[in-house]
Amino acid sequence: MSKDTDERSPKPKRFKRSKKQEKEGDTPQKIDYTIALAGNANVGKSVVFNELTGSNQIIGNWPGKTVERAVGKLLFESKCIEVIDLPGIYSFSTYSMEEIVSREYIAFEKPDVVINVVDASVLERNLFFTIQLKEMNVPLIVCVNQIDLAKQKGIIIDTDKLSKALGVPVVSTVAIRGEGLHELMETAIETAGQKTVTDTHTLKYGAEVENRIEKITEDIDNKNLDLGYPSRWVAIKLLENDPEIRKLVEAQSREVVNHAYALAREIEEIHNEPSFSVIASERYFLANQFAFGAQLESKIKITFAEKLDRLVTHRVFGYIVSALVIGGLLLWTFVVGDFLSGLLSNAFSFFQPVDPQTSGTLTSILWNGAFGGIVAGVTLVLPFVIPFYMMLSLIENSGILTRVAFMMDSAMHKIGLHGKALIPMILGYGCNVPAIESTRILETRRERLLAAFAITFAPCAARTIVILGLVAVYVNIWWAIALYGIDLLVMFVLGRLAYKVVPGEASGLIMEMHTFKVPSISVAAKQTWSRTKSLIYVVFPVYIIGSAAIQALYALGFLTPIANALAPITVFWLGLPVIAGVVLIFGAVRKEFVLLMLVAIFGTNLAAVLTPIQFVILALVSMLFLPCLATLTVLLKEFGAKATTTIALANIVTALIVGGLAYRLFLPFL
Incomplete structure (x- = not known):
């Protein structure tokens, strides 16, 4: 048996990036070697990439999350190495863009080394792709990853025997702990230094x-x-x-x-x-x-992960766990977000009360509006978005998200989709734009269109800001949760109608489910920051500039005529203030503008101008109304003008009908 895998052998050397290579300026410009990471989804390939390069690339557990390859640099033994993280694929067919991109890169770009990352616990399934890489006649190394999880299942891999059988170097690793990566890079440098590939070990078929x-x-x-x-x-x-x-x-x-x-x-x-x-x-x-x-x-023991897997995929308890996971994600966001929002609001009120200014010099109005935008961003955006993204990252990386998708398969079939569609739909709770783009993991255009239609109703981070900023803060958490329940009901009903209208058949579910693992806090933190920073970079400038501009427009009287023209809908049918018409129009640009306009016009103490029923109805209509311009743009790119127009009209009609009915139903309770 190889010494790497013998349980009595010394602990493998852990890979650590030096402080020098963390400084971008110290990395040489000249690339000595290029290494491509290839392999199936969910084998830890992106973890290897991040451990080697220190990249902030998002790590996910579902197949086909990235079509474009990720690139990073590594300084190892005075050599500057470029590392390419190719998409997770299972073959070199032409059924997906990921497979075409990977095989064309390997064949035409000719990296110095291709490292094939495989999961030690499902070795046979992963070697199917390894054999295809061998057929490409490239400088190849097999990285047998997650050997710790394999050992928990009673499986030990003899890397020497595997290397002899394949005719290529084989190195075992536990990438998430950095174990074996140093030896992997030493082997990669040695293989790359050979320059030419002489395949004297051709794998023969029958x-x-x-x-x-x-x-x-x-x-x-x-x-x-x-x-x-x-x-x-x-x-x-x-x-x-x-x-x-x-x-x-x-x-x-x-x-x-x-x-x-x-x-x-x-x-x-x-x-x-x-x-x-x-x-x-x-x-x-x-x-x-x-x-x-x-x-x-060795002697096989049923591990805790396997017991947990049986529970999560049980035909009765699995649905309970799935509901708890999704409900817990939202409840965690509400409770923690509400607590943090209260702390930050009190802190800002201590320094300077935030009240709108609609008279005085234009400079003072603009400054007052800009400060109100900062307060709105800090107290109503960050407290809710960061906890949501952090918990979502932990759920993704633990492996439970794919189990939830599996359990929801039968329910999703009711609207013409399968469980895999739940992944982009849950992503839609973060942002509709990448969620709609990620529908490419679905097999047919019909499934992608139905999923995208449902996603446009998913309360993204921007809609969540509105729901939590209006309802959770000024009414209570339970009414905020009720709005999410209504939204799920609307998504199901409209999805069912779309399933009947759009021609075609639903397909079955084929999904990779990797082994349960304890999620890495550092990986989840990087993923959370990567998602949050883009929101911060966009939202805060928009809040600061937009709040100042809206307050100025309101003070100068430009918004009043538009609001009056829409009053029959907003006041009579929806029971909202006259200004709500302008608020909803601005909200179609970016959903946060709903909250932003209210703060700019009325200040952060919105309870003085809106009643509880108006808070709930305004949040509900904003949630179901037109998706933002960015979402409409990606819909247009993916599905064309006809489908985008139909989806947009469906959103508007649904928001107005549901909003008016909800106003009349909820009025006795609020």
């Missing part, structure tokens, strides 16, 4: 497949085709009937393509199934052999 691969490879070599990919890899792809590779080869030699097609037909006749399926089976057979040969099992 005779009927291997013979045909060799014939096509010989055809490609004899015709001297310039394809950019290794000949053997192209031959295998032609047998798999890969459309992109077939077009690439056909542009130079139709004869090779025709011969490959005929050979693929022969394989299909022998096995009575599609040739790509036959080759996939061959790869899995090899992966099974390699994993079985390198994997040693």
Whole structure:
């Protein structure tokens, strides 16, 4: 057994970035080596990337979260190394943009080393992709990560045996603790220094497949085709009937393509199934052999993580846990946010009361408005957004979020979606824009459109600011929670209607669920800051400038005519003050403008001008009304003008109908 994996061996050397390399100016400009990290989703690849580079890239636990590769730099033993974190994928097919991006980068950019990160506890499944990387004939290292979790399951990996079977270096790591990364980088430098790849260890398939691969490879070599990919890899792809590779080869030699097609037909006749399926089976057979040969099992104990997994995915208790997770996330945000908001409000009131100024010099009005914007941002945005993002990060990184998505699969099918759609919908509670972009993880345009439609009703951070800033602060937490319940009901009803209207069939759920793990506080903190800082950079300037401008416009009388024109809807139907019409229009630009305008016009003591029922109805209508301009823009880009217009109209009509009905229903209780 290899000394890296022997439980009696010394503890692996932990990787630490030096203080020197933390300083950007000390990193040499010249890149000595380029390393690409490749592998399946949820194997810890992004953790390896962050540990090596100190990058602030967000780490998530769902597949396909990043199409564009992430880049970082590392100073190791006086060498400047560029590290590329490729998207998490399972094959080099052409079914997704992530797979195309990864294979084209590896083939054409030619990194000095490709590090294939695999999960030690599910080695056979991960080696399916490793075999495809071997076929690419690249300088390859296999990083067997999460060996600690594998040991908890009674699995020990002999890296020496695995290295001998694959014909490439193999290093074991626990990336989240930095263990093994030093040896990994030493091996990477050594491999990169060899410059050329001589594959003397070609992985062979069964005779009927291997013979045909060799014939096509010989055809490609004899015709001297310039394809950019290794000949053997192209031959295998032609047998798999890969459309992109077939077009690439056909542009130079139709004869090779025709011969490959005929050979693929022969394989299909022998096995009575599609040739790509036959080759996939061959790869899995090899992966099974390699994993079985390198994997040693000790006495298996049922771990706490496995017991927890059974509870969370139980057909009865799983739904209770899912409800507790989602409800707990929101309740945590409300309780902690309300406490922090109170502390900050008292602190600012001690220094200077915040009251609007609608008379006097223009300079004094602008300054007063700007200060009110600062107070609104500090007391009504940060206290609620930071706790939400922190808890969401911990839930993501623990692995529980994918279990919740799995349990919600049957319920999501009621609106034509599967459980995987819950991930972008929960992301929508942070921001609708990246949530709609992340619907690309869904398989069909219909599913993406239905999910995007539902997401436009999800109370994002900006809407949450309005709900909490108006209802939780001035009414009570329970009415704020009630608004979230109403929102979920609206999303379900409208999703069900859209499911009936939009043609197509719902698909089944296939989702990777990685092992439960204790989330890293430091990783969650980095992720929280990465998400929060973009909000701060946008919200605070908008609040400061916008509050000053709105207060000036109100003082000069520009807003009153618009408000009066909309009074039949806002006053008669919704029971709101006259100014609410202008407030809702500004809120369509950015949702925070609803709160911002009220503070700019009336000050932070809004209870003096609005009744409890008006707080609730204004927050409800703002939550369901038109999504912000940024959301409409991404909808237009993803789905076109017709779908975007339909979704926008549905939002407006829903907000007005639900708001008017809620006003009449809630009035006796508030």
